[in-house]
Amino acid sequence: MCTDKKSFRVVITGKGGVGKTTLTSCLATVLARDGINVLAVDEDPQINLPYALGLGVERAAAIVPLNLNSDYIEEKTGINPKKNSWGSMFKLNPDVDDVVERFGMKVAANLNLLVMGTVKQAGGGCLCAENVLLDSTIRHLALRENEGILLDTQAGVEHFGRALSRGFSHCLIVSDDTFNALHVACHSADLARQIGIPNVCLVVNRAGDGTPGKLARFETETGKPLAELFDTLYLLPAEPRLAELEPEVTKILESPESRYAAAVTALAARLGAPHCSCSAPAA
Ligand SMILES: Nc1ncnc2c1ncn2[C@@H]1O[C@H](COP(=O)(O)OP(=O)(O)OP(=O)(O)O)[C@@H](O)[C@H]1O
Ligand SMILES: [Mg+2]
Known part of the structure; x- marks a missing residue:
């Protein structure tokens, strides 16, 4: 259970x-x-989050993700990834204290955005300056206090292989009620536990009347009891208006009648509670 006051780091x-x-x-x-x-x-690497947050097409399109910022990478590691630097020595633990101040974009009051870009893969792991910088950045963010960090990841489980979210307090595993998505969710839960994330929650999105039955069928077919694999189960209803609002989906929060908005607000309240009760039974 997360007990530090309003300080949480969540991987989604x-x-x-x-x-x-x-x-x-x-x-x-x-x-x-x-x-x-x-x-x-x-x-x-699809960089969808700035648009979803309503940053506006012009500002969002101008973002250079951190992994493509070769000047910063060179300043911090001593290697410019644009130049051919195979075999060169570089700093393995660069000091990235200034990364949010320099590259964080203010989206609204109390809300900043950092666009990382993704790590290059080379035979299951690449010890290059970009990877070292991105990993150092996440590790540094994971040490910051008195704030909430929300890490939106690329689809799939690859980021667990790099233990990017080690030290995070929560893992929100989003799924729908289909077999394949739930199967990935169970695998993800296992990986999240392996890297020591204490609160592992299942968020079943686009939930409808048939969802409880589909979850029960998944449990019977696979022998995986969801209540044992996850600390909490959240259900988020299907929200047809999201399709109209795209890409600025956060505008749904301005609709008081939206059940999706209400469910997300309740989830946020659980994360932001002074003493996080993520392992309490789902509402
Ligand atoms: N509860 C919901 N009801 C209806 N539509 C939804 C709901 N949640 C998300 N969507 C829609 O589903 C689509 C995919 O959503 P989103 O981009 O958030 O998924 P993602 O998991 O981040 O995708 P990716 O794996 O490509 O990053 C979007 O069109 C979004 O508006
Ligand atoms: Mg996405």
Whole structure:
């Protein structure tokens, strides 16, 4: 259980297209409005989060993700990735204390965004200057206090292989009620536990009347008891208006009648509670 006051680091993960970025952007917006200092981090090379947060097409399109910022990488590691530097020596633990101040974009009061870009893969792991810088950045963010960090990840489980979210307090695993998405969610839960994340929650998105039955069927077919694999189960209803609002999906929070907005607000309240009760039974 997370006991430090309003300080939490959340990784949002799950299969492709299940609603990770929509949830991240809405949670970030609600928490920031509640007075929590929020840093939203986009680790997905598709860079959808700035648009979802309503940054506007012009500002969002101008963003250079950190992994493509060769000047900063050179300043911090001693290697410019644009030049051919194979075999060169570089700093393995660069000091990235200034990364948020220099590259964080202010989205709204209390809400900043950092766009990482993704790590290059080379035979399952690449010890290059970009990777070292990105990993150092996440490790540094994971040490910051008195704020909420929300890390929106690329689809799938690859980021667990790099233990990017080691030291985080929560893992929100987003799924829909299909077999394949739930299967990925269970695998993700296992990986999140392996890197020591204490609160592992299942968020079933686009939930409807048939969802409880589908979850029960998944449990019977696979022998995986969801209540044992996850600390908490959250259900987020299907929200047809999100399709109209795209890409600025956080505008759904302005609709008091939206059940999706209400459910995300309740989830945010659980994360932002002084003594996090994430392991209590789902509401
Ligand atoms: N509860 C919901 N009801 C209806 N549509 C939803 C809901 N949540 C998300 N969506 C829609 O589903 C689509 C995918 O959402 P989103 O981009 O958040 O998924 P993602 O998991 O981040 O995808 P990716 O894996 O590509 O990063 C979007 O069109 C979004 O508006
Ligand atoms: Mg996404």
